[in-house]
Each structure stands twice: as structure tokens, then as C-alpha cells.
Amino acid sequence: MRHKTITLCPTTYEIARKMDNFSAWIRQELMKKQATQYKAKPEIKEKYGAYCEPCDVTFLDSDPVLLQGRMPCKKCGKGTTYLGLIE
């Protein structure tokens, strides 16, 4: 174990003093924080594209199945060209 000195105000000092497992509690809270941060990481979703030539518009979606097989353009309704993975 390693030591780290922390600064408490009179109120938090009193709370900490009454706790018999203050160090254990701090360790637990820090681990919780790390777990929360890890979970909070935004899920990176891959984007696939389908291009409509007449409209010059690329439609992006995370679901490649939706874009495959000449998905109709949302603007003109013509079949789009599947571009595959975009980003």
C-alpha cells in the first residue's frame, strides 16, 4: 500500500474520523469512479454509407444491411450505391 495525504475541511474531517474504514472506503470509491468512467466511454459505432448520384447525397448508417442492395434514396427514391465502411 502507498500513502497519499488528503486535505479535509472540519466537517469532512469529522465524518472521516468517525469512519473506521476510511482508507478502504476511499479505495472503493476510487475504483467505482474508474468503473463508471470506463462504462461511460461512448461506444464507437462504425458508419456505412450509401450514395445517391442524382442528389449527390451520402446516407450514413451504422447498419450496413440497411444500405446494401441499392437502398432507395431518401430524397428522390432512386437506388443508391453502397459505399461500404465510411468512418
Ligand SMILES: [Zn+2]
Ligand atoms: Zn436521390
